[in-house]
Amino acid sequence: MSGMRGLVFSIALTHIRARMRQTLVGVMGVAIGVGFSVMMAALMEGSQNDFVAQLVDSLPHISVTDEQREPPRQPADIVYDAAEIHGLTTRVLRPGIKNPFAIMAALEGWLPGTLAPSVQWKAVIRFAGRDTAASVTGIDPRREMNVSKLPTQIRSGSLDNLFKASNAIILGDGLAKKIGARVGNSIVVTAGSGNTISATVVALSHSGVSQVDDTQSYVLIKTGQILAGQTGLVNELRVKVRDVMQAREVARRIEAETGYKSVSWQEAHEDLLSAFQVRNIIMYTVVSAILMVASFGTYNIISTITHEKTRDIAIMKSLGFASRVIRQIFVVESMMIGVLGLLLGWVLGVCMTWGMGFIEIKSPFMDSTHLPVLYAPAHYVIAGLVALSASVIAGYFPARKAASLQPVEIIRGAS
Amino acid sequence: MTGPLIEARGVTRILDGEVPTTLIAGVDMSVAPGEFLAITGPSGSGKSSLLYLLGLLDVPTSGEVIIAGHATSALDEDARARLRLETLGFVFQFHFLLPEFSALENVMLPMRALGRWPAERMQERAHEILASLGLAGHTHKRPDQMSGGQRQRVAIARALANDPLVVLADEPTGNLDTASTAQVIGILRDMIAGEAGKAVVVVTHDLGLAAQADRRINIIDGRVAVPDPSPVSDVTR
Ligand SMILES: Nc1ncnc2c1ncn2[C@@H]1O[C@H](COP(=O)(O)OP(=O)(O)O)[C@@H](O)[C@H]1O
Ligand SMILES: [Mg+2]
Numbered sequence: 001m002s003g004m005r006g007l008v009f010s011i012a013l014t015h016i017r018a019r020m021r022q023t024l025v026g027v028m029g030v031a032i033g034v035g036f037s038v039m040m041a042a043l044m045e046g047s048q049n050d051f052v053a054q055l056v057d058s059l060p061h062i063s064v065t066d067e068q069r070e071p072p073r074q075p076a077d078i079v080y081d082a083a084e085i086h087g088l089t090t091r092v093l094r095p096g097i098k099n100p101f102a103i104m105a106a107l108e109g110w111l112p113g114t115l116a117p118s119v120q121w122k123a124v125i126r127f128a129g130r131d132t133a134a135s136v137t138g139i140d141p142r143r144e145m146n147v148s149k150l151p152t153q154i155r156s157g158s159l160d161n162l163f164k165a166s167n168a169i170i171l172g173d174g175l176a177k178k179i180g181a182r183v184g185n186s187i188v189v190t191a192g193s194g195n196t197i198s199a200t201v202v203a204l205s206h207s208g209v210s211q212v213d214d215t216q217s218y219v220l221i222k223t224g225q226i227l228a229g230q231t232g233l234v235n236e237l238r239v240k241v242r243d244v245m246q247a248r249e250v251a252r253r254i255e256a257e258t259g260y261k262s263v264s265w266q267e268a269h270e271d272l273l274s275a276f277q278v279r280n281i282i283m284y285t286v287v288s289a290i291l292m293v294a295s296f297g298t299y300n301i302i303s304t305i306t307h308e309k310t311r312d313i314a315i316m317k318s319l320g321f322a323s324r325v326i327r328q329i330f331v332v333e334s335m336m337i338g339v340l341g342l343l344l345g346w347v348l349g350v351c352m353t354w355g356m357g358f359i360e361i362k363s364p365f366m367d368s369t370h371l372p373v374l375y376a377p378a379h380y381v382i383a384g385l386v387a388l389s390a391s392v393i394a395g396y397f398p399a400r401k402a403a404s405l406q407p408v409e410i411i412r413g414a415s
Numbered sequence: 416m417t418g419p420l421i422e423a424r425g426v427t428r429i430l431d432g433e434v435p436t437t438l439i440a441g442v443d444m445s446v447a448p449g450e451f452l453a454i455t456g457p458s459g460s461g462k463s464s465l466l467y468l469l470g471l472l473d474v475p476t477s478g479e480v481i482i483a484g485h486a487t488s489a490l491d492e493d494a495r496a497r498l499r500l501e502t503l504g505f506v507f508q509f510h511f512l513l514p515e516f517s518a519l520e521n522v523m524l525p526m527r528a529l530g531r532w533p534a535e536r537m538q539e540r541a542h543e544i545l546a547s548l549g550l551a552g553h554t555h556k557r558p559d560q561m562s563g564g565q566r567q568r569v570a571i572a573r574a575l576a577n578d579p580l581v582v583l584a585d586e587p588t589g590n591l592d593t594a595s596t597a598q599v600i601g602i603l604r605d606m607i608a609g610e611a612g613k614a615v616v617v618v619t620h621d622l623g624l625a626a627q628a629d630r631r632i633n634i635i636d637g638r639v640a641v642p643d644p645s646p647v648s649d650v651t652r
Contacts, residue, residue, distance in 0.1 A: 007527040014515035315511040318472055319525045319573075320500025322493045408472045411507060412463065 008325060012332040015305050023337060026301045030341020030391065031348055033294030034383045037287040038349030041379040043356060043371065044283045048276050050372035052244075055272075056265055057149050058209045060238035061113070061247045064254055064262045065120075066097050100234035103258055112250065113241035114146035117234040119224035125171075125217065126188040127179040134175055134217050136189065138224020147240040150205060150218070156183050157203025162220050169199040169223075173206045174214035189217075191227035199223070288386065294341070295390035302334050302395045306402040313402050314410035323403040330402055334395020335388065342384045349380065418484055419445035420581050420614050421469050426478035428468055428637075438464040439637045441478070446581060448612045451604065453619055453628035461637035462618040463585050469616065470503055470583045471495045483580060500529050504574030506584040510566040512558040518545060518569045519554040525576045544572045548602055564595030571602055582606060585618045600627050 016023050097103060100117050107115060119138035124131055141159045145151045151159045155173060162168045169189065171181060181187055183201050190196045199219065207213055225233050239254070241247050247264035255262035266273060306313070313326055359371040428439040438461050446452055446469070454462050467473040468480060471487055474495075480487050482502055487495060504525075512521045522541040526532060532540065545554050548568045558566050567587065574582050582603065588596040603615045604627065619625055633640040 004527065004530060007524070011513075014513075018515060311511070312513050315513070316524070316528075317496065318499075318505055318511075319528065320496045320498075320503075321528050322496050324493070325528070408467050411472070411511075412467070 004325065008328045008332055012329050012336060015309065015329075016333055016336055019301070019305065022301050022304070026297045026337045027340045027344060029294040029297035030291075030338055030387050031344035033290045034342050034345025034387050035348030035352055036290055037383040037386075038346065038379050039352040039356060040283060040287060041383070042349070042353040042373045042375060044279060045376060045379070046372040046374035048279070049374055050369075051272075054209060055269060056244050058207050058212050059265055059268065060147055061241045061244055062239035062251045062254065062262055062264050063268070064097070064237040064239065064258065064260050066095050066235045067261045096230060096233040096235050097237065097258075097260060100237065103260075104237065106257070107237075107239075107254065111239065111241075111254075112243065112246065113239055115237050115239045116140060116143035116147040117221065118236045118238060119221055119228060119233055120236050121191050121193070121224060121228050123189050123191045123217075123227060125175070125179060126190070127181045127185060130179045132175065132178050133215070135215050136169075136191065136217050136219060136224060136227060138219050138221040138227075140221055147238045149207070153205050153207050155204045155206050159203070159218075161202035162218070165200045165202055167197050167199040167223055168202040168219065170203045170205055170218040171201055172213040172216040173204045174210055175217060176201065176204050178214065189227065191229070193227065193229040195227050195229050197223070197226060287383070291383070291386050291390055294387065295338075295394040298334050298337050298341075298391050299394035299398065301337065302330050303398040305333065306330060306398045309402075310405065310410055313405050314407040317405065317407040318411060326403040326405075327396075327399040330399035331392060331395045334391045334399070338388045338391025341391070342387045345383070345387065346380055349383070350375070417448075419447055419481075420483055420612075421446040421616070422481040423465075423469060424479045424481070426465075426468055426475045426480060428464060428473060429476045437637055439468060439475075442634075442637075442639055444632055444639060446614045446616055448614060449607055450614045451607055451627065451629045452614065452616045453625040453631045454616065454634060455618075455620060455625050455631055456634035456640070458620065460634045462634050464637070465634060466583055466585050466616065466618050470505060471499050472505075500525060500577060502580045504577070504579035504582040506567070506570050506574045506582065506587045508586040508589040510558065510563075510570040512566060512569055512573070514558055517555045517557055518550060518561070518572075521558070521569055522572045522576050525573060529577050531577065541572070541576065544575055545569070548572050549598075564591050564598065567591060567595065567599060568602070571599065575606065580612070581614045581616060583616050586620070587617065588619070588621055588624060596621070596623070600624055 097117075104115060104117065117140065121136045121138075123134055123136045125134045139150075139162075141151075141162055144159060154161075154170065157170075159170070162170065169187065171187075176182065179187070181201050183203060185201050187199055187201060188196060189199050205213070205216065205218065207216075219227075221234070225231050228235075237260075239247075239250070241250050244265070248266045251262040251264035251267065254260075316326060317323075353373050353375065356371050357373045361369060361371055422445040423442050426439055426442045427437070430436040430438060442465060454465060456462050464473070468475055471480065471482065475488070482498055485498065487498065490498065512518075513524065516524070519538070519541050522544060523537050526537040526540065542551075542554060545551060548571060550565060550568055550572070553561060553565060553569075556565075558569070561569070567590070571582075571584075571587070574584075584603065587603075588599050591599065600623075603617065607613050607615055617624060617628065625631055
């Protein structure tokens with residue numbers, strides 16, 4: 001190594017090497033900062049992604065229903081434009097989606113995804129004298145795989161079992177347990193419309209989200225329509241979009257084109273997503289604080305070195321070294337600590353994240369799983385960049401002070 | 416180069432503080448090529464202060480220092496540093512070597528900062544200079560592994576590294592025994608004898624050293640004492 005850059009580097013290296021213990025403490029500070037930042041980001045985003053994935057899997061990305069967002073405008077309002085009408089509500093009797101197959105065909109023309117029709121109805125399920133409220137969803141087993149994971153969530157049987165008996169029903173395993181029903185049992189289903197049928201349990205479903213498994217049951221669309229007392233009724237179109245993050249825009253367009261209320265999973269869980277945002281703000285604040293505190297250590301070390309090396313700085317300046325070069329020496333020292341720290345921090349981060357992945361969590365709302373973690377290169381790059389910038393800043397201030405030193409003052413005192 | 420290597424015109428340096436202190440007051444002087452100039456005077460008279468001004472380490476409050484024809488009062492700090500690096504070499508009473516570096520590395524320091532030569536040439540040159548000062552076997556020793564005389568010779572080698580026009584030395588033999596002192600004086604003499612157009616300025620109160628000089632400037636209370644004493648060489652030789 002020769003020339004100016006090599007000189008700066010070798011002087012910086014001798015300063016650092018002569019203070020191994022202090023340097024190590026500084027490096028550890030940065031490493032712990034980076035390590036914990038990476039681990040925290042892995043946990044936060046891991047759990048968030050996991051949660052969203054479960055949410056997105058267990059519910060349709062977009063649900064198009066026959067509901068309306070506002071009570072219909074009344075004739076008086078339409079005619080007089082300013083009439084005041086009180087006591088209106090949205091209609092209780094579900095009108096259903098008109099011409100569902102024409103709408104589906106139109107949507108399939110541009111939709112970046114797939115869709116399936118269904119009939120949703122509230123019902124009371126009775127078995128062996130026990131009653132429980134449940135949601136009954138009439139589905140088309142051949143189309144269901146287009147919009148949900150249901151086909152893969154069937155236990156003791158398959159979705160096609162719905163075709164094997166007249167009035168076949170699949171119960172969520174939580175729901176089945178509640179009423180004590182097993183596959184093969186015959187249960188009584190009474191819909192909100194008053195219609196009652198006797199149905200045979202042909203399989204159980206298990207999604208892992210207890211809220212779903214405790215309340216959901218599935219029948220064929222035809223059976224659902226019998227329960228609703230409305231033949232030909234389809235009151236929901238469920239849409240699965242290829243890019244889940246696009247659901248909001250797609251839902252808006254569907255609603256604009258069809259006039260039916262179209263709710264994306266984001267809209268359905270607005271509160272949850274904004275809670276995630278709060279969580280992320282908290283996380284980034286804490287992570288920034290950790291990395292800043294780590295850089296205080298670096299600042300201290302560089303400050304100490306510039307004080308100890310006052311005489312060397314004076315002699316270099318008296319020989320004719322430019323201030324810029326003196327500044328570079330100490331900024332490079334600071335960056336050496338920063339780079340070593342962030343490399344060690346990355347290793348630490350991977351190890352801690354890996355360790356966290358072994359922790360088992362039990363939740364009353366979900367199947368027990370391991371702590372979800374995410375290994376994202378972006379976390380490492382961001383933590384590294386922040387740590388490195390903090391190191392440069394931490395080194396810059398003492399370096400600037402050192403570079404502004406007037407050598408004659410030191411030499412006068414020493415001669 | 417026919418003009419003076421260093422010229423001071425009405426150089427005054429006043430330290431501002433609660434009570435402003437005048438270190439140097441209206442000094443006019445010059446250093447000619449080929450000259451070994453001694454600056455003498457009582458302790459505290461301002462010899463070192465004058466040397467710092469001549470060597471651009473300090474800036475005059477008024478007056479002008481001209482280095483090889485370049486006026487320096489308008490230069491900024493980095494430009495003065497550059498001029499120092501290219502044309503001047505310093506030796507102080509204290510060696511001021513970087514403690515973590517070997518003799519060779521210390522001598523190469525100003526060369527690397529200037530970047531006038533390729534790496535191999537710098538190394539070669541550093542070896543040559545050290546060898547000429549009798550330090551051939553000590554190039555890889557750190558300052559704490561050498562004697563006081565050896566360290567001072569390394570400091571001189573460093574001052575000579577960039578082939579300066581003028582070497583400025585402030586009591587270079589102040590910490591040395593008689594043998595080392597004689598050696599250092601010899602080295603400084605050789606430098607101007609070897610190459611035309613160079614000069615050495617030595618601040619000293621050592622009469623032996625002052626006696627070797629071609630010319631002497633006596634400083635009293637920050638001024639050049641008048642009448643200028645006749646060249647010492649006439650008396651002693
Ligand atoms: N930083 C300073 N503050 C106040 N007085 C100073 C300072 N530096 C030097 N002096 C004074 O200036 C005078 C000249 O000092 P100096 O040039 O070192 O003298 P010499 O080298 O001839 O012994 C002395 O009286 C000294 O005490
Ligand atoms: Mg002095």
